[in-house]
Amino acid sequence: MIPEELALIDLRSMQILVAVNDAGSFSAAAIQLDISQSTVSYAIDRLRRAFGDPLYVRQGNRIAETDKCRNLVSQTRETLNRMLAIAVPQEFDPMTAEGAVTLSCNHHERFLLLPAFIRTLREAAPNVVLNVLESAVNGKQQLKENVADIVLGPVRILGEGYFRRRIFSDHYSCVMDADNPLAKGDLTLQRFQNAAHIAITHNGQWQALYFAALRERNIVLTPQLTLPSHDSLELMIAGTDLVATIPNRLASTYGGRLAARPFPIHIAIDIDMYWTERTHKSGLHRWVRQLLADVTHAVAPDQTQEEVAFS
Incomplete structure (x- = not known):
C-alpha cells in the first residue's frame, strides 16, 4: 500500500523538484515556473516528508542535493518526459498548426x-x-x-x-587572405604548422576536432587569435597573415573573398x-x-x- 504522504504527490510537485535541481535555487525555480517562492518551498517540504529525506541542504550560499534527491530527480525527470510524450498531439497539419x-x-x-x-x-x-x-x-x-x-x-x-x-x-579547410603566401601552392602540414592561426572556441567552451588530430602527430598549435564564433571571421582575416581552419562547407561560402586550401589531414565532421x-x-x-x-x-x-x- 502506498503511504499517504507519497500518494498525495502530484505532477506539479515533481515539476518543481526538477526545476529546483536545474535552476540551483528555490528562488530561481520560482522565476522559471512563474510561481511564488512559497509555493516552491511548500512543494519541496511535501516531497521531503513523502520520501523521508531533506533532499536539499544548505552549503554556504548555495543548496546541495542529497544522494536520494539526485536519484529522485533522475527518476522524476524520466517520468515527466514520458507523461509529456504521451500527452502531445500526434496528428499534425502544418498550415493550421500552432x-x-x-x-x-x-x-x-x-x-x-x-x-x-x-x-x-x-x-x-x-x-x-x-x-x-x-x-x-x-x-x-x-x-x-x-x-x-x-x-x-x-x-x-x-x-x-x-x-x-x-x-x-x-571536413576541414583553411581560409586566409588571398595575398597570404600560404594561398599559393599546396598547404603541407609543415607549412600549416608554421602559420599564424585563428581558433574558434564558441565562447571558450569548445576546441575544434582538428586539434586532437594534430596532437596525435605531436603538433601543438598556439593560436595568435581566438574568436568566440565564426561570425565576422572574414573581417578578422582580410589583410592579415592569419589562417582559420573551419568546416569546408562554411569555407566555400566565402567565394573569392578569401582563399581556401584543403586542411592537410582529412578529419570528418x-x-x-x-x-x-x-x-x-x-x-x-x-x-x-x-x-x-x-x-x-x-x-x-x-x-x-x-x-x-x-x-
Whole structure:
C-alpha cells in the first residue's frame, strides 16, 4: 500500500523538484515556473516528508542535493518526459498548426541550414514559432532540461531516451587572405604548422576536432587569435597573415573573398540531429525534424541519413 504522504504527490510537485535541481535555487525555480517562492518551498517540504529525506541542504550560499534527491530527480525527470510524450498531439497539419519548437545549434549549422529551413517553415507552417539557441557544448544539458527540443552539431549525446539522426558530414579547410603566401601552392602540414592561426572556441567552451588530430602527430598549435564564433571571421582575416581552419562547407561560402586550401589531414565532421523521448512522437516535432532533414538533403545532397535510438 502506498503511504499517504507519497500518494498525495502530484505532477506539479515533481515539476518543481526538477526545476529546483536545474535552476540551483528555490528562488530561481520560482522565476522559471512563474510561481511564488512559497509555493516552491511548500512543494519541496511535501516531497521531503513523502520520501523521508531533506533532499536539499544548505552549503554556504548555495543548496546541495542529497544522494536520494539526485536519484529522485533522475527518476522524476524520466517520468515527466514520458507523461509529456504521451500527452502531445500526434496528428499534425502544418498550415493550421500552432506551437513552438526550440532548435539549438552553432554558427556552422545556422549558416548552412537555417536560411532555407526558415523559408520553408514559414511557407508550410506560418503559425509555428521557431526559437534558436546557441548550443556551444551544452546540447545534452539543454535537451535534458527541456530547454531545447532539437540539437544539431558535431557532438555525441548518449544515454537512455535520446535519439540521433545523422544529417550531413563535412571536413576541414583553411581560409586566409588571398595575398597570404600560404594561398599559393599546396598547404603541407609543415607549412600549416608554421602559420599564424585563428581558433574558434564558441565562447571558450569548445576546441575544434582538428586539434586532437594534430596532437596525435605531436603538433601543438598556439593560436595568435581566438574568436568566440565564426561570425565576422572574414573581417578578422582580410589583410592579415592569419589562417582559420573551419568546416569546408562554411569555407566555400566565402567565394573569392578569401582563399581556401584543403586542411592537410582529412578529419570528418559529422553533424547529427538529437532529440528526446519527450518529443519523439509529437506530430509537430516529427514534422520539423523531417523538414530539417529534407532541407539538409537539398543543401548537402551527397549525404546518407540514418536514425538511431539510444537505450
